[in-house]
Amino acid sequence: MGETNSQTLQAVKQYLKDHFPDDLELIREFLRQPSISYTGEGINETAQLLVTMIQELGGDAQVVATEGHPIVFGELDQGAPHTVLVYGMYDVMPADEPDWSVDPWAAEIKELPEQGPSIVARGAVNTKGPMAGFFRAVAGYQAAAGKLPVNLLFALEGEEEMGSRHFVPFVKGHLRELKQADTVLFPFFSENEAGIPYMTLGTKGILYFELECQGGQWGGPTRRGVHGSYNAWVANPIWRLVQAMATFVDVDETIRIDGFFDDVAELPAEELDVIREQVNAGRMDETVFMESDHILQFKGNLRGTALWQRLFSQPQLNIDGIVGGYTGEGTKTLLPHKALAKMDVRMVPRMDPERVEACIRRHLDAHGFGDITMRVYNKYPWSKLSLQEQGVQTMLKTYKDMGKEPVVWPLNPGSAPYYVFEHILGVPYVTGGLGHGHRQHSNDEYCTVAGLLNFELSMAQWLHDYAVAAAEGGAGSGR
Amino acid sequence: MGETNSQTLQAVKQYLKDHFPDDLELIREFLRQPSISYTGEGINETAQLLVTMIQELGGDAQVVATEGHPIVFGELDQGAPHTVLVYGMYDVMPADEPDWSVDPWAAEIKELPEQGPSIVARGAVNTKGPMAGFFRAVAGYQAAAGKLPVNLLFALEGEEEMGSRHFVPFVKGHLRELKQADTVLFPFFSENEAGIPYMTLGTKGILYFELECQGGQWGGPTRRGVHGSYNAWVANPIWRLVQAMATFVDVDETIRIDGFFDDVAELPAEELDVIREQVNAGRMDETVFMESDHILQFKGNLRGTALWQRLFSQPQLNIDGIVGGYTGEGTKTLLPHKALAKMDVRMVPRMDPERVEACIRRHLDAHGFGDITMRVYNKYPWSKLSLQEQGVQTMLKTYKDMGKEPVVWPLNPGSAPYYVFEHILGVPYVTGGLGHGHRQHSNDEYCTVAGLLNFELSMAQWLHDYAVAAAEGGAGSGR
Known part of the structure; x- marks a missing residue:
């Protein structure tokens, strides 16, 4: 089975590479549709667009009204034994910062000095860029392989930037359907400026x-x-x-x-060991952030392991x-x-x-x-994820197979409503994907064009490898 | 001479009363012309308008360019032995407060609960309302009496709200002409909400x-x-x-x-006595301010003499x-x-x-x-004025003659560039006039319609009485 599977994956990846110019245009088109969380501008239009995008994959989808912005709930049955729930947020911050060098809604491609050709747009990285890229990866997979190796569920909310105010009632109201999932996947560009992907174990x-x-x-x-x-x-x-x-x-x-x-709580000793090891190996390096974000000094003048320990604890x-x-x-x-x-x-x-x-x-x-x-x-509240979850292990394998040595972050220093998956739904989750973007919540938010293709390839590989691991009995084992 | 003069003044006042409806419309028209200090909107138009207004009185006037907003410099020679320099500011604050109940540039007349019919507009009190009223008073005086009893000089600046940045160079550049003045007059509505006029001795x-x-x-x-x-x-x-x-x-x-x-510096003992006397007589009463401005408590819970002492010292x-x-x-x-x-x-x-x-x-x-x-x-810097100046004494007499018992404020708690008159020009000054307005620098700035007429009458009387006092040898005596 490994051989056949391997051939399928190669075919999918080749297909994605061949069709990337078309995908890029579709992703840019999606970014041009505003969907501003607080003002509500374009929210309904974007939700409808996502329903159409799920339907174009052959799935069923509907806009679920809430007391706030609607949630897109979709299902793509591929007759597979295992199911992945794709979580996503289609809302973005306002683009009211005065210093944008381009129209934040034009999704122009600019040559950035350090990063090369990149889409500069509100939502490029947080998170309509990866969301649109994920749809292209799935479409490519289907085109090259006939169908996906897993079924998908979609829960795409429009209020993440306002604190996911109505996501909990939605999950509680759809527990039966959502619990069919073996894991939750939140597709996201996980590489930093230096091209190192990071895996966060909670938030x-x-x-x-x-x-x-x-x-x-x-x-x-x-x-x-x-x-x-x-x-x-x-x-x-x-x-x-x-x-x-x-x-x-x-x-x-x-x-x-x-x-x-x-x-x-103190940071667990084993996580502190992982931090120290990664810092010593130069794969957890705060100078990348200092340079990209123009920081001259950290609090308490900390550096290295002590600095990273502070961030996560x-x-x-x-x-x-x-x-x-x-x-x-x-x-x-x-x-x-x-x-x-x-x-x-x-x-x-x-x-x-x-x-x-x-x-x-x-x-x-x-x-x-x-x-x-x-x-x-x-x-x-916060949420904490085990390194042993199958989705997490598969994501780490994906990174390594694609030539990238991942860094493990014990916690996402930002916030995401992962507690909903952990505490309410009771299904493990994983965030990830190759690709790079930055300047979320700031002017000139961007994602790199090269990273977008790598992201699509990594999503295809994760879907493929997760199906293989699940078939071997691993899915859900970490629960 | 007293008898003739008295008849002249009565004729002037009757003329002003008879023609007040026309004056009111002209004053409202002037308020509809924006002249926003910081943005510069309407500044040049307003300066040109003032040149025309001085020319219509029979005077000469010019717009004097500065590195900032222009200053209107005018001269109205009435062949009189004494000269009054009229200082004014034609610039206003922006009207960007969100809570205006009317268009701040429409100069509408509203019935205010406490104050009766009032012009509600940016600049109504600070200070295009009194400025326009002064021009009407002069025009009425000329119409009824043939000419004014004093010559006028005008120095009307457009940057008071930005700190009068170019007024000093202007004064220094026109010292010879400006020093012809026996006194400086800054026409202003000096009555508070309760109808008590106040006289400030500096700023x-x-x-x-x-x-x-x-x-x-x-x-x-x-x-x-x-x-x-x-x-x-x-x-x-x-x-x-x-x-x-x-x-x-x-x-x-x-x-x-x-x-x-x-x-x-400590407040001089005699000024503290004046404060105490006025507080005890109920003519310096902070409750007027508390009610108009919705203040529930003062700093240090002060009231009465101690509170007023604080304001001035x-x-x-x-x-x-x-x-x-x-x-x-x-x-x-x-x-x-x-x-x-x-x-x-x-x-x-x-x-x-x-x-x-x-x-x-x-x-x-x-x-x-x-x-x-x-x-x-x-x-x-601050500026301090003597109660004995002829212009001040004449203003206090004007108030009393018109049935108003004035209150003396040892200092204006706000700021005005009076130091220019005191320290650079070396000519005494006086601020005053009847009339009432409030909410400067806030929404719904207003001046009362009834107060506008009293203002015109008081300006006519001051010009008349000052000329009489000056002829009797009082002018400039306080210098």
Whole structure:
């Protein structure tokens, strides 16, 4: 069986290579369709487009309405013994950064100095680029081999950038169908700037909230800003918010909130060993990030193993944005009536989102800032994945077979709603694929053209190899 | 002469009353012409309009170019023995506040609950409303009496809201002509919500600056924002700015900057007496401001004499605005590369703007924030005026003659470039006129219609009485 399979895979890969120019145009076309999470622009159009794309593969699909943006639920029955649930997010961040060098919705191909020809577009990497690439890989597989070696289910949500607010009810409402899956696959470009693919074993959780300070009994203008000269008399809500926030951390950003670290688990010794080994082998190298993102110094001046250990084992309390008063150009004197900060906590295993939220509220109250409003937007827990899962092992094998030595990350430092798969659905998951993109949530988000082809090839190989491993009895064994 | 003069003044006032409906329309027309200081929108058109308005009075006028917005310089020779220099500002703030109930450029008349029919428009009070009203008062005076009892000079600048950046060079370049003036008059609505006119004896100075924190050697992203999850590794410029700003003040906004108060002069005992007397008589009443501006509590819970003493004797360190990172709706996780605050210091006598600026810079450096940029926009000193100046005495007499008991403010808590008159030109000045307007620098800025007519009448009376006093040898006596 190995020989035949191997020939099939070779044929599929050749087909994908031969037809890549056409695929590239289709992927660019998909990126030109806006699907902005917060504003809702293009969300419905994109959901409909995905239904059509699943149907074109021969599957059934429908748009499932939620209280927010719809979820595309699809099924591609290939008469195979095993089933993969493809998770994806078709929504993207706004492209409101002022410094885009091209139209973020034109999906132009630019020659980037370090990375070569790349699609520069909102969603190129996060994540409509890999999503569209996955569809092309499946279509190519079918064209070259007749059908896929596994059945697919699709659950493609449109609110990931807003915290996947309605994904849980969807999963709970479709448990029977979704539990048919042996594994969940989240297709994504996993190579960094240096071409090293990384495998994340889970993800941090998130608590995203706003703090708002408004004039009231404590002082400050209560309904509208007043002339700035009255600050001689009347307190300023921006000063108050600044003072409150300053109590959260030291100057070096060490978090000083009672109870915040209570549930933080140590990184398992074996994972720390993996980090050390990879750092020593030069395959976990922070200088890649320093160069790509123009960072001159890390917190606490850490480097190497200690730095990576921090990334995977420490929570953060970040300020995503702050605004209040007059922020236009030039000078306007104003005593504003409110100030607002947007903040996020990234939680590591065993932190409890509810407890963390309560700690922050208690801290504000205890420091005399009971008037400051805390408005929680997104809140979901971390998730942890075993290295032994069949999907993970297959992905690592795919990388190695394609000549890439992967790096294992004990945790994704960002957040994704993987807890839904782990805790609600009870099905293991894997994130991956070759390919490279960067600058998500920033201007000039991109993915490389060469990486896109490698991504398609790696998805074909993973589907192929996963089917083989499952047939050999491995599927789901890690559960 | 008194009798004739008195008859003349009565005739002028009757004329102004009879023709007020026409004046009102002309004033509204003037307010519909935008003249936004920072953007420059309508600035040149407004300057040209003012030249025409001076010419229509029979005067000569020209637009004097500066490196910024032009200054309108005019002369109205009435063959009189004494000359008044009319200072004015034809520029206004942007009307970008979201909560305007009407088009800020339509100069609509609205019935305000407390104040009755009022023009609601950007510039209604600050200061195109009084400026246009002054022109109507002069035109009416000429129509009824043949000519004014004084000559006028006009110096109308277009950059007051940006700190009068080019007014000093203009004055220095026209010293010979401007020094012909016996006094400077800045026409303005001086009544508060309760109809009490106030007379300010000078003004606080201003230091308006921006603080900017950007990623650099200390940490933080240096060129653009990166994904928020990297705050586990990389420090946040908003945190740093917040921490730096928090060192400036205590929670109650007590300023903690070494040297900041070194030059602050005590309020003279006689001025404190005037305050106490006026507070006790109920003519200096902070509840008027509390109600109009929806303030529930003052700093330090002060009230009465102590509160007013604070307003006239204490500097402030205000945050006009703060911005950094993602400030749109909903959630976006971002580790931004910079954060910005706009701040102003209002300086009382004997504070030196240069020394204050140096204190703040030294404070930042001493606290380890040498990397934070301090960008000064506006900087000019306080000015102090004697109650004995002829122009001031005439204005107080005007108020009393028209049935209003004025309140004396030892200092304007806002800022105006009066130091130019006091220190550079060497001519005394007076600010005043009846009438009421409010909400400058905020939405729904207004002036009352009834107040506009009283303003015109008071300007006519002041011009008349000043000429009489000057003829009796009083003009310039206070110099």
